[in-house]
Amino acid sequence: MITTALTDLWYGFGVALEPQNLMWCFLGVLIGNMVGVLPGMGPLATISILLPLTFGIKPVGAILMLAGVMYGAQYGGAICSILLNLPCHPPHAVTCLDGYPMTKQGRGGVALGVTVFASFVGASWGITEMVFLSPVLVRVALQFGPAEICSLMLLGLLAGSTLARGSPLKGVAMTVLGLMIGIIGSDIETGAERFTFGLTELDDGVELVALALGLFGMAEFMNSVNQQAEINTKYTNVRLRDMRPSREDIRRSIFPMLRGTIVGSLCALIPGTGPTIASFVAYATEKKVSRTPEKFGTGMIEGVVCPETSTHSSVQGDFIPTMSLGIPGDAVMALLLGALMIQGIVPGPQLISQHPDIFWGLVASFWVGNILLVLLNVPLIGIWVKMLTIPYRFLYPSAMFFVCIGVYAANNDMFQVGEVLVIGILGYVLLRLGFHPAPILLGFVLGPRFEENFRRAMLISRGDILVFLERPISAVFIALCAILILGQLYFRLFKGGKKTSGGEVEQPLAAE
Amino acid sequence: MSLSHGPGHALRVLVRKRDFYAGGLMILFGLIMSLKGPTYQLGTLMHMGPGFLPTALGVVLIFLGVTIAASATTVPEGEDEDILPPEPQWFAWACILASPVAFIIFGSYGGLAPATFACVFVAALGDKKATWMGSILLALLIMVFGVLLFHFVLQIPMPVLKFFGWSIL
Numbered sequence: 001m002i003t004t005a006l007t008d009l010w011y012g013f014g015v016a017l018e019p020q021n022l023m024w025c026f027l028g029v030l031i032g033n034m035v036g037v038l039p040g041m042g043p044l045a046t047i048s049i050l051l052p053l054t055f056g057i058k059p060v061g062a063i064l065m066l067a068g069v070m071y072g073a074q075y076g077g078a079i080c081s082i083l084l085n086l087p088c089h090p091p092h093a094v095t096c097l098d099g100y101p102m103t104k105q106g107r108g109g110v111a112l113g114v115t116v117f118a119s120f121v122g123a124s125w126g127i128t129e130m131v132f133l134s135p136v137l138v139r140v141a142l143q144f145g146p147a148e149i150c151s152l153m154l155l156g157l158l159a160g161s162t163l164a165r166g167s168p169l170k171g172v173a174m175t176v177l178g179l180m181i182g183i184i185g186s187d188i189e190t191g192a193e194r195f196t197f198g199l200t201e202l203d204d205g206v207e208l209v210a211l212a213l214g215l216f217g218m219a220e221f222m223n224s225v226n227q228q229a230e231i232n233t234k235y236t237n238v239r240l241r242d243m244r245p246s247r248e249d250i251r252r253s254i255f256p257m258l259r260g261t262i263v264g265s266l267c268a269l270i271p272g273t274g275p276t277i278a279s280f281v282a283y284a285t286e287k288k289v290s291r292t293p294e295k296f297g298t299g300m301i302e303g304v305v306c307p308e309t310s311t312h313s314s315v316q317g318d319f320i321p322t323m324s325l326g327i328p329g330d331a332v333m334a335l336l337l338g339a340l341m342i343q344g345i346v347p348g349p350q351l352i353s354q355h356p357d358i359f360w361g362l363v364a365s366f367w368v369g370n371i372l373l374v375l376l377n378v379p380l381i382g383i384w385v386k387m388l389t390i391p392y393r394f395l396y397p398s399a400m401f402f403v404c405i406g407v408y409a410a411n412n413d414m415f416q417v418g419e420v421l422v423i424g425i426l427g428y429v430l431l432r433l434g435f436h437p438a439p440i441l442l443g444f445v446l447g448p449r450f451e452e453n454f455r456r457a458m459l460i461s462r463g464d465i466l467v468f469l470e471r472p473i474s475a476v477f478i479a480l481c482a483i484l485i486l487g488q489l490y491f492r493l494f495k496g497g498k499k500t501s502g503g504e505v506e507q508p509l510a511a512e
Numbered sequence: 513m514s515l516s517h518g519p520g521h522a523l524r525v526l527v528r529k530r531d532f533y534a535g536g537l538m539i540l541f542g543l544i545m546s547l548k549g550p551t552y553q554l555g556t557l558m559h560m561g562p563g564f565l566p567t568a569l570g571v572v573l574i575f576l577g578v579t580i581a582a583s584a585t586t587v588p589e590g591e592d593e594d595i596l597p598p599e600p601q602w603f604a605w606a607c608i609l610a611s612p613v614a615f616i617i618f619g620s621y622g623g624l625a626p627a628t629f630a631c632v633f634v635a636a637l638g639d640k641k642a643t644w645m646g647s648i649l650l651a652l653l654i655m656v657f658g659v660l661l662f663h664f665v666l667q668i669p670m671p672v673l674k675f676f677g678w679s680i681l
Contacts (some may be wrong), residue, residue: 007566053666169583171539173576180545183569187562194551194562195545218608225604226640357603393639398654399648400608400635401628404615405658409668414616428605432595433534455560462556511529 005131012360015060016368021361025063028068030367033376035069036076037384039088039392041399043073044438045220047335048212051342052410059343060357066339070332071123071315071366074275075373076116078308079384083108083238083418091275091311094283098296098303105299109242110249112302114306116377118257118492120370122309126268126316127260127366134324134359141349142324146457147467151477153450156327158481159271159437168488170435178443179450181206188452193339201415206423208338211444214359214423215437216331217403221396238381249301256286256302260309267310267319274330275311275318282310289480304444323359325349327446331438334445341445376481530595538573545570586615609636623673628658 015021035041047066054062078099079413085100087093102111144152155478157179160170184195185205185246196202245253260282267278286306287293296303320326326347328334337347345355352359407416429438461467468474545566555561611634619627632654636647662668 012549043650049545056666076647167583169576169580169582170534173573173580176573176576177538177541179569180541180566183566187552190553190562192562194552194566218612222601222605222608225597225608225638226601236626249566391641393646394650395643396608396639397635399613400611401615401632401654401658404612404619405629405662407629408615408619408670409666411663412669414620417612417616417619421609424612425609429537432530432597433537434530435534451565454565458557459558463556465557 002132005135008356008360009364010137012364013355013367014364015357015361016064016364020058021064021365022063022368023176024057024065025068025365025369026372028065029072029075029373030376030450032069032072033076033373033380034384034387036073036074036089037079037387038390038395039080039086041395042089042216042220043070044212044216044335045403046073046333047139047332047339047397048209048216049399049406049444050508051209051212051335051339054339054407055342059340059345059355060361062343063336063340063358063362065491066336067319067362068365068369071312071369072373074312075116075119075377076384078119078457079112079381080388082111082115082304085384090189091279091315092308093276094279094307095304097283098298098300099299101299102301102304107299109238110245111301111304112238113243113378114245114249114253114305116243116374118253118305118309119312120263121257122264122312122314122375123316123366123370125265126319127314127363127370128365129265129268129317130320130323130363134320137320137324138352140430144349145471146453146472147471148474148477149453150400150450150457151468151474151481152325152327153446153453154256155477155481155484156321156329157439157442157446157450158484159273160329160442162484162488163270163273163277166434167309168492171439174430174435174437175443176440178436178440179447180216180443181211181440182444182447183451189455201413203264205448206444207208207407207410207416207419208335208342208444210407210416210419212331212335212338212441213403213407214420215427215440217399218420218424219241219431219437221400221425222424224392225396236499240387243378243381252301253305256306257284257309259344260290260306261313263306264310264313264351268314268329271327273314275290276313278310278314279307282307288343315363319362319366322347323351323362326351326449329440331441334441338445515628531584532581533595535577535579535584538577540579541571542573542577543573545573573655578661601638604638604640607634607636611635619670620674623671624663624668625655626671629654 016025031046032043035043035046047069050066050069054065056457073089074091077092078095080086080088081092081095082099083103085096099108099111102108148453157175158172161175162168182205184202186193186203193203263282264278265274267273267275267281283303283306286302287296290296290300291303318329318333321329322333322337324339326349328337340347340358345358347353386450403420407420408414410416430437457467458465468478547570549563549567549570552563552566553561553564554567612629614634615627616632618630629651633647633651634641636650659672663670665671
């Protein structure tokens with residue numbers, strides 16, 4: 001089994017190293033690295049803007065590039081946290097706690113240098129996991145009938161909405177809202193128009209790009225316009241020479257790196273707990289394990305390395321359920337899955353055998369991309385830091401144009417630019433009411449497939465709803481759903497008061 | 513929050529809570545779904561019609577909305593419960609919302625170049641430090657860049673400039 005995985009990986013390298021694919025991968029990680037540094041531009045908005053522009057290129061190139069943006073942004077986000085104390089990218093918020101004090105002590109370069117290396121280690125482990133775990137998962141998943149797929153999706157949706165940031169209840173509400181938005185348009189079986197309110201433009205449903213850009217572009221701009229803190233560039237002068245860690249730094253980083261990797265890869269396996277959760281858990285673990293927990297927050301290199309490694313390990317691991325089961329763990333993965341579907345590729349366990357070029361090419365491109373990122377990051381940090389000084393007042397109007405043209409380019413339809421407007425307003429209202437809109441995308445992407453499989457399962461079982469409990473694998477998923485809900489209830493009812501004790505760690509998120 | 517002040521007080525406190533409105537909005541969406549859903553044929557469990565899932569989801573959302581609204585009572589008084597941010601940016605929001613509108617109008621009747629200019633210019637005015645000159649320069653810059661990238665490189669089928677149906681470029 002190991003040999004087949006390795007041969008497949010070898011084949012993947014062949015795909016990823018084709019000049020064209022290599023170019024897309026390079027472009028992806030470069031753009032990702034850039035937007036990762038820029039405060040106020042996340043990978044989500046960037047991928048949505050780029051998505052329509054990838055319609056013209058082959059599916060492999062498109063997915064390599066969009067995935068590259070995703071993990072490239074993770075390398076950039078750390079720069080922002082360490083040098084500027086700006087927790088603008090949630091997975092890196094916790095890195096501020098020890099990264100910025102290190103910068104103030106003049107060791108910011110070292111923190112960055114170690115982070116780049118730690119990121120590579122974390123990512124490598126995540127990729128290795130993907131190489132060996134995905135085929136196993138697929139072998140199991142290929143036995144699934146509609147009932148199992150349905151329960152698995154239910155589990156994915158529940159985990160994605162309750163384990164993410166914010167109130168679990170509101171998360172589930174957002175998922176349901178996403179499912180509803182997914183229902184708009186013609187019904188797949190009967191062709192009946194649902195919730196189109198007489199607008200023929202809505203027959204094909206709400207455009208994925210419009211939804212993503214409304215929620216993560218426009219709503220986000222409305223949220224952060226005129227709210228920018230002064231950027232303090234006092235410490236941003238990092239030279240290449242400063243980045244070399246001392247032997248002592250390396251010695252202190254090795255074990256946190258390993259621990260971070262483990263935490264990250266575990267978080268990746270639980271759907272819904274993306275990189276953000278992984279980094280927070282890693283920081284808390286590191287503090288607990290440390291002999292000098294009181295020193296955390298004063299510039300401990302362990303407090304930088306561990307969360308960063310776990311973020312990267314989790315980012316790569318998140319691709320496992322997305323690519324092998326077709327169940328995305330968070331909004332970015334949902335978007336990538338949407339990108340595949342737009343290219344006419346059906347996600348699910350059959351993806352690896354039907355489109356081995358995409359799967360193994362992607363896996364191999366992760367290695368290529370991460371190596372590129374390490375090489376890029378070191379000399380380019382100076383340039384990225386310069387980009388940080390671009391004021392937001394130039395950034396968001398330009399981004400607005402990219403949003404408009406991006407949505408227009410998706411179908412050459414002005415109506416969809418209007419869709420962005422409506423969704424943007426809705427998204428901002430939801431943000432102000434304390435909702436996190438990310439699960440909407442999850443529900444939206446999974447919705448149509450969920451409905452299709454649900455109907456099919458009901459048809460096969462002759463309308464017996466108990467089929468979900470009678471089939472063993474499906475029953476396990478349903479049981480996990482129940483455990484998830486009951487666990488959340490338990491923590492809410494009995495442990496609710498104690499949650500604030502972690503306030504110290506949650507602080508950077510609140511400042512976001 | 514003590515209940516000794518009577519139901520009138522409890523309601524007044526509730527109305528100021530963010531979660532109360534959050535729940536309300538979800539109930540509203542749920543009602544739309546569950547009332548309109550049955551008009552699309554519910555079908556039976558075995559042969560589900562197009563209206564089945566929307567109706568079911570609507571009911572679930574109403575339930576969630578009620579729970580969210582009810583949980584507003586457990587939030588202690590005096591916490592940050594304002595729905596509007598501390599400094600509402602009405603003008604900036606209006607500018608951001610007007611930006612795609614400008615893109616649609618100028619894009620439909622004027623082509624890519626004017627649409628780009630209008631879209632960026634209107635959005636740029638929203639920042640409190642924005643100047644007329646700065647916004648115009650930024651809009652011009654993005655216009656040139658946008659036309660080069662999207663018209664000539666990516667070849668998006670939208671004329672650069674058109675005038676009453678005449679494509680000039």
